[in-house]
Amino acid sequence: MRSVSVIGIGETKMGKLDSGLHELILEAGNKAIEDAGIEKTAIEAGYIGNFDSAHLCNQNHIGAMVSEVLGLKNIPMIRTEAACASGGVALRQAYMAVAGGFYDIVLVGGVEKMTHQSTDIVTSALASAMDYEKEASLGLTFPGSFAMIAHRYFHEFRNVKKEMAMVAVQSHKNAMLNPDAQMPRDLDLETVLNADLVASPLSLYDCSLITDGAAFAVLATTEIAQSLNKHRTVEIIGSGHAGDTLSIFGKKQLTTLDATISASKQAYEQAGLKASDIDFAEVHDCFTITQIIISEDLGFFEKGKGADAVLEGKTARDGIIPINVSGGLKAKGHPIGATGISQLYEVVTQLRGDADKRQLPKANIGLTHNFGGTAGTCAVHILKGW
Amino acid sequence: MRSVSVIGIGETKMGKLDSGLHELILEAGNKAIEDAGIEKTAIEAGYIGNFDSAHLCNQNHIGAMVSEVLGLKNIPMIRTEAACASGGVALRQAYMAVAGGFYDIVLVGGVEKMTHQSTDIVTSALASAMDYEKEASLGLTFPGSFAMIAHRYFHEFRNVKKEMAMVAVQSHKNAMLNPDAQMPRDLDLETVLNADLVASPLSLYDCSLITDGAAFAVLATTEIAQSLNKHRTVEIIGSGHAGDTLSIFGKKQLTTLDATISASKQAYEQAGLKASDIDFAEVHDCFTITQIIISEDLGFFEKGKGADAVLEGKTARDGIIPINVSGGLKAKGHPIGATGISQLYEVVTQLRGDADKRQLPKANIGLTHNFGGTAGTCAVHILKGW
Known part of the structure; x- marks a missing residue:
């Protein structure tokens, strides 16, 4: 396995925000890429954690949205969903993609837009993370x-x-x-x-709270991280x-x-x-x-x-x-x-x-x-x- | 990269079925594992493609459902969603997990339950795979x-x-x-x-059609596939x-x-x-x-x-x-x-x-x-x- 480090990070403010999915992705994604100090064309793949924009925003296929919003055309962009662990699982998969030698520089993020919906709808959306037939x-x-x-x-x-x-x-x-x-x-x-x-x-x-927000990071081989020499090297x-x-x-x-x-x-x-x-x-x-x-x-x-x-x-x-x-x-x-x-x-x-x-x-x-x-x-x- | 082969496959009949998500997963998952001729405990991780059970079945977190239904406790099980490519992306990630040396034997599947919903609801669910704000x-x-x-x-x-x-x-x-x-x-x-x-x-x-169904496969290193000697070796x-x-x-x-x-x-x-x-x-x-x-x-x-x-x-x-x-x-x-x-x-x-x-x-x-x-x-x- 290759050593993997985090070369860029960015997040939005968390809370009840005016921004929709597009804006949240744009802000946090661009912050992370800018923080990494790399060109967008250097990003070879991406992973995005999203729980339930299906219910909350009528929006699936968030991977392709990230590609389009951030201008990362034609790279593979994978949405992972594992309830509240959607982001952590995206991180794990992004880590594996770099550690396993498939890609050298990978974007990883997560996004959720929740506060525009009623408490009833949010509660019902959240409950889709348990067994619907036998619990919810x-x-x-x-x-x-x-x-x-x-x-x-x-x-x-x-x-x-x-x-x-x-x-x-x-x-x-x-x-x-x-x-x-x-x-x-x-x-x-x-x-x-x-x-x-x-x-x-x-x-x-x-x-815990009901929150709108997005966070992104850029992962790369530790070799690349050290060559960038922009931040303290943070290795996974x-x-x-x-x-x-x-x-x-x-x-x-x-x-x-x-x-x-x-x-x-x-x-x-x-x-x-x-x-x-x-x-x-x-x-x-x-x-x-x-x-x-x-x-x-x-x-x-x-x-x-x-x-x-x-x-x-x-x-x-x-x-x-x-x-x-x-x-x-x-x-x-x-x-x-x-x-x-x-x-x-x-x-x-x-x-x-x-x-x-x-x-x-x-x-x-x-x-x-x-x-x-x-x-x-x-x-x-x-x-x-x- | 390690060479990866398919050691087991299984699917349900496709169509308007009485089965729900649990039953579809159970049938196709068990068929694939049985076809591979391995013990369930040999499976180290899994990937499951699911598009929109959130809308259609009030059900997210399908990875954990697969683990529970098939009795695969505590292994990582990742849901991927990329609209109609959710299954293909699961296959890609499962392939990477074995090729990259993270796991030797990985389950990969896909499931969707659709026909119990009205055409209006299915049409609206499908439209969540395009840009909601700007198209759907x-x-x-x-x-x-x-x-x-x-x-x-x-x-x-x-x-x-x-x-x-x-x-x-x-x-x-x-x-x-x-x-x-x-x-x-x-x-x-x-x-x-x-x-x-x-x-x-x-x-x-x-x-194309509106369909209930599930399909699963088991991937392993080609070395393991050959040692099983049960089917013709089919390599990715x-x-x-x-x-x-x-x-x-x-x-x-x-x-x-x-x-x-x-x-x-x-x-x-x-x-x-x-x-x-x-x-x-x-x-x-x-x-x-x-x-x-x-x-x-x-x-x-x-x-x-x-x-x-x-x-x-x-x-x-x-x-x-x-x-x-x-x-x-x-x-x-x-x-x-x-x-x-x-x-x-x-x-x-x-x-x-x-x-x-x-x-x-x-x-x-x-x-x-x-x-x-x-x-x-x-x-x-x-x-x-x-």
Whole structure:
């Protein structure tokens, strides 16, 4: 396998935006290509994560749209869809395309346009990431699914409602340092705890956001990255991808998500690293309980101890393993198909030392964790700045 | 690159079926795995082409569904979507995953469930493969798009309405020998020519079908294929993938489809072959005019001569380059996401000599051509039986 690095990154602001799909792709795609400092003709292929523009924008075939909007005619451009992991899977495929020697320079991106639709339509679109026949058509929604997971966590360990609220407080605070974030906010714990219930035990601030946004990156062989000599070289040293059942009822357990375990094991092994070697991580906090479970499944904390770690400040900006310093899905926003690439954007920005006010003092090895649906798909990547 | 071969194939009957997505995947997936003669645990990853179950079945995240339905837990399973080329792109990615050394045995499939929806909903779903903002929302449909292409062809060359009808006659006749075909029919030219207009100059029999169906295959290194020693080894000797604009108005010409030119050039070069070396081909005849144009773009005939070739019987079962002996999209059926893999199914079946009544006497090198939308994506594969 050839060594692969990230040579360019770009993203839009996240939130309720006036831009449609074309404009989001144009802005983030051009930013990434400009950041790489390459000609468009140097790009040989592309991958684009998009979850459900079919429902939300009557638009499929987003690959060809990216080619047309960015003026990249005749190159192969592949849309990947794996629910909320659509972007992470695009990154994995783009990585493989370069590592496997098929292409030297590849564009990878993600896009989602959501806020123009009613909550009902968005909720129904999101539910298409679970099993329609056996789950969604019976009325299950994602807050409902993750509420079951939270209840099971409470049952197996203890009630961590307060710790979940603390995840929200930290993430909204982190977002105050991120100019691209959708909901920067200095919240106190009481406000979060007293917010309206969505699906018990999840209340308003336990849920991630509905967001418009796009993020793109350019990958190349590390040899090319070094020859460009424009930014600190950021190499993808570990790449993992795993699946699990589509349904929640098919899973053998709910408080350990097997796809995270398997994908992160692959990435750690490839990188020759263990969890304690990671300086910081962007993880898939679709709900606050999810961040706690993921922090355990990635090996940052023992099973059942992730909630304590939050209260002890271990996942805060100045903790031993800062998680979601971008604000995460919770506060930066969750433009579904773009989320996996926006995580990459944050990690590369930190590794380059370009994160301005939110720059972490120690940022040499970062991890992205992106999953889809009820953890039916998971992609994990580990990046190192040289 | 490692050499890659097809070790297993399976498909459902094509047509208006009672089965839903789960059942279609189960049937075709298990057939392919059984045909390969391997244990399910030997499969390391998978790719699944699906166009628009989002609209048609409220179902995204089909990758995780495939894993669950077939009992392939925790392996990465990637949905690709590129309109009608979703299956061909899945094949391309699966090929790369094995050729690049990431996995030794990979499942690849495609599925679409369409006939349970009204014509209005299916037409609107199909239109999501063109540019919604600038085309579909203004009322353009795919019969409308390809009608423009046909008119342009008539303008640049001559009126080939009769030759288009002959494509339909041949394909429906070919389908009579295919037990999986949706619309086997012995039609006479007058019936086809006198059918109701859909979008001038395209009439009823110029259009491909609305179809439920699934097709799967198992790819492996050629080394593994030979060690299994179960079927004639069928190697993928050329793989090409190219894009073009999403919109029809963005194309520089309408009677030569650049994505076909570029993808087939890649495949021919990799295989070290030229068009005249191909024994037979399954091509993307979404409309009869399209088959004529594709037969020129693939280099089987000179530009403007593809229609003559049809009348002269050159593309018939006993012609110099039999096209769509399966019946094609026109008569076997067009289960969108599955089409690219069903083409592979036919080519492998012929190369193995397993095509029963429709077996071609000369079948050593076959080609699949699958495109999406208004030719915004194209995948071409060349296979050889050893």
